[in-house]
Amino acid sequence: MACDCSKKEKGKKDIPKNAKIIKTENASISGKKTIYFDISFENPMPGNFCMVWIRGIDEIPLGCSYENGVTFQVVGDATAALDKLKTGDTVGIRGPYGRPFTLPDSNENILIVAGGIGAAPLGPLADFAFENETHVTTVLGARTENDLIFEDRFDRCGKLYITTDDGTKGEKGFVTDVLKRLNLAEYDRIYVCGPEIMMKNVFAICDAKGAIDKTEFSIERYFKCGVGVCGACCIDESGLRVCKDGPVFPGNMLKSTEFGKYGRDASGKKITF
């Protein structure tokens, strides 16, 4: 693997940088939001994440969805607090961290499969492909039309299939419904991010179609340190750390792992999906 899993030089201080919010914008009608900072991430690669510290509340991992921005949905305390911040407010950010997606060549044909907020780390990959004139097909799913994000970003770089659970936009159903129909042999690489249950199904289809070797999945686990030391995010049975050896894993590295079956909460207790 040619990727550089650890960007940080040995012995380099790496505490959260103070970042001022310079713009906030709705990413979806339902209120998923993108916030932009006055400082950019240092050489972010598509698939990298950052740790965003909402002071006094918590620090959480979010995908680097822009050079200087993150896109999130409110699910609990930290995201709710982040949602309330306004232009001029500050947070702490560190990163970019983690193993990114493998970048496609310009003559390659790629497939992007994104579910819900899972589109966040895939946005920069689409941008890269667009600039690089890579041929892109995207399957973008969400619960409803109002939950869709980055439609334009995926649309401009190739063919875009949209699915919504309720049919309010695109095809009624799941991304997997589209995936089943596609001839995966056409694609050199397949990139996936979304809810784990969705990714599990995508995995199964790709596997069945003999395409698993060209997949990369960006997965989520509970992060404490975020830098590969504490072990909170390790997956069974490989013992690989999602924060440092991932969050992007080739599909074949997820075979016979806990992926799609269970994860762990902050205490380390197993939580079945």
Place this chain on the structure above:
Amino acid sequence: MACDCSKKEKGKKDIPKNAKIIKTENASISGKKTIYFDISFENPMPGNFCMVWIRGIDEIPLGCSYENGVTFQVVGDATAALDKLKTGDTVGIRGPYGRPFTLPDSNENILIVAGGIGAAPLGPLADFAFENETHVTTVLGARTENDLIFEDRFDRCGKLYITTDDGTKGEKGFVTDVLKRLNLAEYDRIYVCGPEIMMKNVFAICDAKGAIDKTEFSIERYFKCGVGVCGACCIDESGLRVCKDGPVFPGNMLKSTEFGKYGRDASGKKITF
């Protein structure tokens, strides 16, 4: 001043390096000795010193008299212990430290005034001058013929005057007797090292002859840290540190200082010469 007073990079570890003695040789008939190590000093400049750690005894400053050697006389515990070490024994060395002599240009005329073991840091200067074809005059003094060191080293690079207190070699008397006769206007630079009482007299003569601005004196004070922090070696009234701002000082920086009058012992108590 163009010299680089502190050779060490910020934050770089600098503990004594283990150095094995590969050769010992008498530097004088009376038993002044040179010991050579299996490791060389890093870019030593004439006038630099090192700290030599005779483990279990003490660590003392000694001039770098060779690229990988020091030359010393026995005066107390540490030097006596050093004197007993044999080929294959080890000491700890750190350095080179301190502000060195200003190197002469090849077209310059220089005068070296060395008394006793004070010739040690001047040896490398003579070597440099020799290689550089600088014209050198040396006044080399010692108590007796048996105490002289580095005669050949000074001899080969120009004119050598020798004085001994008892007249066993060269002129009977002191280096100052020769100095008084010399036309100091002929020299671009004058380098001095020896017992402080000798240097005091050399200083007076150079000053009287209007030559003080071209002198450099290498002086000694009690060193504890050796690296410019503790303050043990500071001289009145400038407050300059002999270990870091020196040990080589231009003569004019020694005017109206304690030089030639008093120093301090390890406790910081003044000791009059």
Place this chain on the structure above:
Amino acid sequence: MYSVAGVELKNPTVLAAGVLGTTGASMLRVIENGAGGVVTKSVGPSPVFGHANPSMVALECGYINAMGLPNPSYLEFGAEIKKVKNGQKIGENSAVISSIFGGNAKEFVTVAKHLEKFKPDAFELNLSCPHAEGYGAAIGSNPCQVEEITKAVKDEVNIPVWVKLTPNVSDIGKIGKAAESGGADAVVAINTIKGMVIDIKSGWPVLGNRSGGLSGPMIKPIAVKCVYDLFETVSIPVIGVGGISNAEDAIEMILAGAAAVQIGSAVYDEISVFEKVNRGIEDYLNENGYSSVEEIIGLSHKLK
């Protein structure tokens, strides 16, 4: 095989507690990377979610963390111990040391008695975590409590008991002595050192817990001194931990008196640090004409 305080280690490098020790699979990966033994994360009487993030950040010459002893409780953790005991390749037997904590002797005993069933090779009593109120160092700086808890666990279990000490005391030798009196088979020094880092742009202390424990290269000289002092004070083996990231560091710790070393933060740079350190120790022994690690344990004490 390398025997320390009743534990058979594959080699003298051991994974330190709280680092990559949440799951059996993770510890097996560390063993594959050369560790002669692993210490599990510290497990206590009830589930703990730990402090809010940030829980660990890298500093110029080390790290600061305040995880807050997250663990799923002893009732959940046995399976992970079992996995790492049983998951090793045949013939490869890296030891598994179960780190446990509690607020008092009774809690320690409850946790130990339950986890002993899963056959760890030893217990390590965490009497040293600096940022868990009522636990760790809060107890571990009191020699009486250290002795009492050690004794209570020793009385109830049949495997060796190591006691991990905090450097945040005036005299670590005294605490080591207390552990020894309680029957400890070894002392482990050191846990992290209390510290704090403030982001001057915002004024906020950086960790979710505000303050935390320092680890990594910056604490090595403190750890070496603690190990040196303990070696002079106690007769049981001392296991050295704190700031080891290469063979030189490990050797320094062994010369100071460590019978084995633990490595934690250095996995930040490379999990294969264990392999690298072991190779380096071997080379040092060969180059200097020693035939075993035992010959150099505490060697510095003899040079006077």
Place this chain on the structure above:
Amino acid sequence: MYSVAGVELKNPTVLAAGVLGTTGASMLRVIENGAGGVVTKSVGPSPVFGHANPSMVALECGYINAMGLPNPSYLEFGAEIKKVKNGQKIGENSAVISSIFGGNAKEFVTVAKHLEKFKPDAFELNLSCPHAEGYGAAIGSNPCQVEEITKAVKDEVNIPVWVKLTPNVSDIGKIGKAAESGGADAVVAINTIKGMVIDIKSGWPVLGNRSGGLSGPMIKPIAVKCVYDLFETVSIPVIGVGGISNAEDAIEMILAGAAAVQIGSAVYDEISVFEKVNRGIEDYLNENGYSSVEEIIGLSHKLK
């Protein structure tokens, strides 16, 4: 002018004890390089030559030293205090704080009463040196002795008394409280931290005294935590010292609660560090709309 605990400082940066404080001339040079005050080397009841060399070496991210409190005794040192008091340019008045030590209250009082004649602006009681048997931290980790000695000196002198604390205790707040009860006008934290470095090639501990005290960048997070804790515990000013080598470090210490900072080891790189730090603090205040250092002392405590 900047007033802290009864002492008028030219600015909030002060030279730390034991660094470039052997002679009046040296301290004057430090003042010319921007220090708002200087603390003299610690002076005791009788002449001390100190430990054998090596007495200080540079490490990767700090320093270790064991000078052993060398000093010519209080009977010799008055002249140096006088020199630095009288040698300053007219209108420039950097404070001179006389650091003193003794083995008990009586010795402290003897030294203080004599040196007071030479008109230092304050005393700093060294109850914290980690490598001087029977002195410093040996006494300073006992709250009763700290209170007793502080009180004894306070009772006998008419200038402010600062008490310098050791971090080598379980709870520095407790020691700070003891100093406060004894009447201290300020506490100074921290002195160096016990440590040891071994040369693995020879096996020898590097310092003449074998072990010593750590200073420099590596101890900053420990110092910040101590200052933070003391700020919560005592009502007298806290003076922060440990690992400060630039303005950011100083500001971090002030946000943690320091009313002024002391700088020691950083003179290794540049004596002009005082000037640089002061300029940086000014810039920070301006950029962030503060009008004085006082406004940011302990600010981090309010952010919750």
